[in-house]
Amino acid sequence: xxxxxxxxxxxxxxxxxxxxxxxxxxxxxxxxxxxxxxxxxxxxxxxxxxxxxxxxxxxxxxxxxxxxxxxxxxxxxxxxxxxxxxxxxxxxxxxxxxxxxxxxxxx
Amino acid sequence: xxxxxxxxxxxxxxxxxxxxxxxxxxxxxxxxxxxxxxxxxxxxxxxxxxxxxxxxxxxxxxxxxxxxxxxxxxxxxxxxxxxxxxxxxxxxxxxxxxxxxxxxxxxxxxxxxxxxxxxxxxxxxxxxxxxxxxxxx
Numbered sequence: 001x002x003x004x005x006x007x008x009x010x011x012x013x014x015x016x017x018x019x020x021x022x023x024x025x026x027x028x029x030x031x032x033x034x035x036x037x038x039x040x041x042x043x044x045x046x047x048x049x050x051x052x053x054x055x056x057x058x059x060x061x062x063x064x065x066x067x068x069x070x071x072x073x074x075x076x077x078x079x080x081x082x083x084x085x086x087x088x089x090x091x092x093x094x095x096x097x098x099x100x101x102x103x104x105x106x107x
Numbered sequence: 108x109x110x111x112x113x114x115x116x117x118x119x120x121x122x123x124x125x126x127x128x129x130x131x132x133x134x135x136x137x138x139x140x141x142x143x144x145x146x147x148x149x150x151x152x153x154x155x156x157x158x159x160x161x162x163x164x165x166x167x168x169x170x171x172x173x174x175x176x177x178x179x180x181x182x183x184x185x186x187x188x189x190x191x192x193x194x195x196x197x198x199x200x201x202x203x204x205x206x207x208x209x210x211x212x213x214x215x216x217x218x219x220x221x222x223x224x225x226x227x228x229x230x231x232x233x234x235x236x237x238x239x240x241x242x243x244x
Contacts, residue, residue, distance in 0.1 A: 005130035009216045012126050016119050056162055057117060060191030063213025064123060071213055075191065 017065050021107065027054045028100055031077060035092035043089065052081035062103075070102040109134040109229065112152065114145035114171065115160040115189065123216050124158065132220035142171030149181045156207070156227060161190035169204055176205070185227055189214070 034051035037043045058074035077095050080088045100107075111134050113124050118140075125136040137152050139145035142163060149157060157175075161168035168188050176182050185207035201209055208226040215222075224230050 006217060008130045009123075009127060012123065013216070016122060020119055053162065056191055060212030061117065061119060064120070064216065068213070078191075 013065055017106070020061075020065075024058075024103070025107070027058060028096070028103075030054055031092075031099070032096045034081070035096045038084070038089040038092050041086075043084065048081055048084060052078060055081055058099075067103060067106070070099060073099045073102055109156070110152065110154045111136050111223070112145060112149055112154040112157045113138045113159075114140075114142060114157065114163075114168075116140055116163045117160070120160065120189075120212075124214070124219060127214075127216035127219045128223075131217065132224075134220065142166035142168070142174070145171060146175060146178070146181070149175065149184060150178065153181070154184060156223065157184055157186045158189055158210070158223065159186055161188050161201075169200060172204055172206055187223060187226065 031051055031054060034043065034047050037047055055074050055078035059071050059078050062068070062071035062074060073095060077092065077099065080092055080095070109132070111128055113121055113128075113136060115121050115124070115138075121138040121140070125138055128134045128136050137148050137154060139148045142159075143166060145157070145159065159168045159171060163171075166174065168190070172186050172188070175184070175186065187208045187210050188201060188204075188206050189210050189212055191212040210222060210226075
């Protein structure tokens with residue numbers, strides 16, 4: 001693989017990350033609202049499904065941008081929404097905080 | 108030159124995957140944002156392989172694959188499903204489908220072409236280069 005190809009990809013990833021930031025902020029906010037709803041015991045199915053979809057996308061995308069740790073946290077969040085139990089749902093607030101912290105330097 | 112169709116509802120994924128395959132392997136890449144559009148493009152372009160996301164709104168990857176199997180024009184194009192982690196239930200569902208491979212997200216843009224070539228056996232069987240001086244049969 002040429003150095004040019006490598007550089008082209010790195011430049012695209014950096015540019016895409018900047019363009020992706022508004023979407024990322026929106027997605028984090030949705031996850032945090034779902035976590036808050038879960039902590040009060042009022043997690044509607046539609047909210048749960050949306051949060052599951054978002055967590056799934058983040059678990060796939062963040063690693064591509066080089067944020068593997070954040071991607072792994074998103075995957076943990078996905079698992080909670082995929083099979084929500086009262087015991088797992090109370091972990092969501094801490095997990096979403098952890099996710100935001102993992103990305104804090106680049107948000 | 109290999110020709111690849113990428114089907115994914117995420118703009119970023121399509122963009123990174125396309126550039127990755129173009130820049131690192133010189134492949135020609137087509138992209139579609141949904142299963143339905145992907146099927147139309149597959150029929151029009153007859154790519155050498157299709158890289159398709161699993162979780163998409165409307166028709167997901169496995170459903171789109173099954174729809175492709177109903178069309179003889181594109182049924183034999185190898186399909187690689189792209190998914191973020193594979194759950195136990197998903198593994199069983201994917202195993203019975205007949206796709207060529209499952210690739211996990213996140214993918215490494217620097218090695219995606221190599222990964223695809225390996226699972227499809229393209230390294231052993233590179234595309235035949237046409238000799239312009241040889242008359243057509």
